[in-house]
Amino acid sequence: MVLVAPRPLLRPAPPEVAAADGGTGAEVLALLRGDTATRPRFDPGLAGGLRAWLEDAAYDVVVARGEHAPPIFLGPRQLLGSHDEQQDDSGAATDRRDTARLVHALLRQLVHTGEIHDPLADALDALRASGDEAAVRQMESLAPAARTALAETLALHARNLLALVPRFAPGWMPRTNDRVAIPLAGGRIVLHGMFDLVVGLPQPRTASLCALGLSTGGPWAVARRSLHYLSLLETLRSGAPPFRLALLESASGRYGVEDVREEHLRAIASHIAAWLAQPGAAHG
């Protein structure tokens, strides 16, 4: 694994790019841009090879389950081992999930408006506009002490987001919550996931995108593998992965930027093929 270490700006940002207020966002931006001459190149046959590998593994599952069994939808939570967290109904786990949803709403707001005013109020308004009234009511009915604690937690995440997230010019085409869903075995198995933030102009069979992932907590390694997983899905969708990834950890302000390499994609494809081959895979 090679993470590009944080370092000073390699060159000033061009005029059309508004850097983040703090220096960190500008550093992330500079690392994402990098040097166009050194961007990774990918074998045009890579996507086809990876798909064939996964189709073979999926086919075995379909044979075991029967052709008319309902489709299995597999995301990073199931495939990358953080599934237990999602099944955990303890108060702490619920709090972490709620915090993650609210912080992700703040990321979208920051990308699209460049501002966060009142982190808790803004995030709840975003959730309300997204139709999740039940979650809003539940969080608004928290006891004053719990609500204050939640507001303080969100304020910390928001401060780090404001420092970390580059302010992308509209021409970079920043878009959030870009969902990817790749059907295998004629749709009997669907690999899915969601990029938190993607920038760049998609070009068929050319690595032309950068993807940014937001981790609100949990192991760094799992969040990083989740980005590799999404890169694999992007490869299967468009024929090429993003050429560079950034992982931003909003609780700590830590970040890393790395190139996507073929070995990342092969390692994740191998992991998924092995996951599908395990006896329990047929039950999803």
Add this chain to the structure above:
Amino acid sequence: MDALAEPVGAVDAVAWRFALEGAKARLAGLAVRRAGANRFGVTDHEVRTALSTESGGSGDGEPFAWTARTARRSIGVGAVRLLSTGSARSPLEAVRSRLDESSRWVREGSSSATQLDRWVDGLSAAGRAAVGAEAVTWATRLWCALDWSSFSSPPEIGRDHWWDSPHSALLALRGRADVRTDGAHLVVLSGPRRGSVRAELALVTLVESLRLRGDGGPGRVVGWWPDSGHLVRVEPGPATLTLAAEAVELALGGAGASLRSAA
């Protein structure tokens, strides 16, 4: 997306006319049967629901409400229109313009203001940002998927076409397409791949065929899932018309059990 530009194969004119007359007769029968009932517009949504072999889970039974998700297409196509005319330079700018337009229309009491515009106008800045973010992603995918300079004439963006039954004011069919060129209709799809999708797209063919005056064909319908990049093409043939008419019949609670089992 080459599927929009490729020429449509020749269609047997006699078989086509026969299938179209058959579809018209079937729709006329449906209109008569529904006399006295409430007005019923059959859309791709009704076709999908009628053919669905799944139950629950999709929220089909819930009453409609505007949310960032349900608003994304309406705002997104407005944004892509601004991009295609050069009125905006990026999806982000285009969506912002479209949202500002909503507020302006509501403030000025414009007759153009819709329920969606009033909902958007009533949101807080953070709520609008959430709605805008969803629409930006939708619009960026569509904007980047097509070579807009390759069209010989400006495509029609986000206009639904309706066909009103001449036999009953209560029956109408809607063909939804997000981009319409001279010879093709692009429909942006969401959700999983499903057996009903060909019938959903065939409805676009049927509506175009019923609206056609004079020569010319209804064109190819291309369904596109941005989530996966997959395409499904429905060519304008007699079987497509029959499929669509059967789907409408099923959506209206008529026959079509064979169609349901096929889905």
